Amino acid sequence: xxxxxxxxxxxxxLQAVPVLARTPSPENAQVYFIWPSDGMVVHHAFWVRxxxxxxxxxxxxxxxxxxxxxxxxxxxxxxxxxxxxxxxDRNHLHFGAGETEARIELPPGPHTLQLLLADKDHVxxxxxxxxKKITVTVK
Amino acid sequence: MRTLLAAAVLAVAACTGVPVLxxxxxxxxxxxxxxxxxxxxxxxxxxxxPIRVWxxxxxxxxxxxxxxxxxxxxxxxxxxxxxxxxxxxxxxDRNHLHFGAGETETTIELPPGKHTLQLxxxxxxxxxFDPSVQSKKITITVK
Numbered sequence: 639x640x641x642x643x644x645x646x647x648x649x650x651x652l653q654a655v656p657v658l659a660r661t662p663s664p665e666n667a668q669v670y671f672i673w674p675s676d677g678m679v680v681h682h683a684f685w686v687r688x689x690x691x692x693x694x695x696x697x698x699x700x701x702x703x704x705x706x707x708x709x710x711x712x713x714x715x716x717x718x719x720x721x722x723x724x725x726x727d728r729n730h731l732h733f734g735a736g737e738t739e740a741r742i743e744l745p746p747g748p749h750t751l752q753l754l755l756a757d758k759d760h761v762x763x764x765x766x767x768x769x770k771k772i773t774v775t776v777k
Numbered sequence: 778m779r780t781l782l783a784a785a786v787l788a789v790a791a792c793t794g795v796p797v798l799x800x801x802x803x804x805x806x807x808x809x810x811x812x813x814x815x816x817x818x819x820x821x822x823x824x825x826x827p828i829r830v831w832x833x834x835x836x837x838x839x840x841x842x843x844x845x846x847x848x849x850x851x852x853x854x855x856x857x858x859x860x861x862x863x864x865x866x867x868x869x870d871r872n873h874l875h876f877g878a879g880e881t882e883t884t885i886e887l888p889p890g891k892h893t894l895q896l897x898x899x900x901x902x903x904x905x906f907d908p909s910v911q912s913k914k915i916t917i918t919v920k
Contacts, residue, residue, distance in 0.1 A: 672814060672831060685835075687814065687831075687833065688881075689831070689881070689882065690880075690881050690882070691882065693878075693879075693880075694839070694841055694876075694878040694879025694880050694881075695838070695839040695840075695879040695880075695881055696839070696840055696841050696844060696879050697838060697840050697844065697846040697849055700840065700841065700844050700846070702841050702844070702878075702879075704878065705841060705878070705879050733838070735838040735846065735847070735848060735849065736838025736839040736840050736846065736849045736879070737834075737837075737838045737839075738832075738833075738834050738838075738839055738881045739833065739834060739835050
């Protein structure tokens with residue numbers, strides 16, 4: 639009887655879950671900046687090295703578990719709606735070809751950088767995998 | 778005559794044990810550059826502690842094994858061995874670690890002493906590019 643109840647409850651819960659479930663995050667997955675580090679003073683053109691632990695990189699459109707591709711957020715906050723693809727504009731750089739480093743150019747002054755991983759459809763994993771937001775100063 | 782010569786060369790290659798590949802190797806992406814971001818060449822690391830190795834890659838992307846995507850490949854870490862050269866399938870053993878899940882770093886443990894590390898990229902079939910995309914071979918000391 640108790641088992642039946644649990645099954646029924648499970649069925650109700652399953653029905654309440656949205657149809658388009660996001661890609662689950664691999665356990666202990668972590669994205670971070672290898673370079674630059676927080677607070678660093680950099681030249682106007684610099685390499686960003688994207689670090690990833692406990693999961694792999696795959697180009698966009700690749701349907702393989704425990705993979706994703708990097709997105710670099712510049713001078714912006716994390717997207718409010720994580721159910722949608724990461725925007726594609728000058729504040730959100732996509733690395734859909736599986737890149738793990740990028741050469742970027744920024745005007746002088748302080749800038750924030752943050753990494754956000756997303757799945758084959760550019761949608762963040764669940765829970766989302768993102769780095770600490772760092773600040774660099776372009777001299 | 779030229780065909781004959783080519784056939785003769787192939788025959789010689791086959792006899793001398795040089796691998797002859799049926800398929801053409803994947804051309805290396807232009808300016809592709811792979812390097813070991815960490816540890817540094819000549820670095821001394823502590824024994825009994827895992828060594829983190831960072832895989833650096835420029836002008837090229839990472840894709841898991843079996844994934845055909847332009848200008849991508851996956852990392853292989855060669856330990857205490859030489860790189861195989863272009864157009865060769867990388868062996869899978871304790872001297873050739875494959876990162877076919879698209880990993881871009883790893884941790885390894887090595888016995889005390891001097892060891893060489895080298896990164897080599899390979900395509901979706903684990904075959905090295907032509908020319909081979911490979912890092913400088915570095916030496917570290919575990920003590």
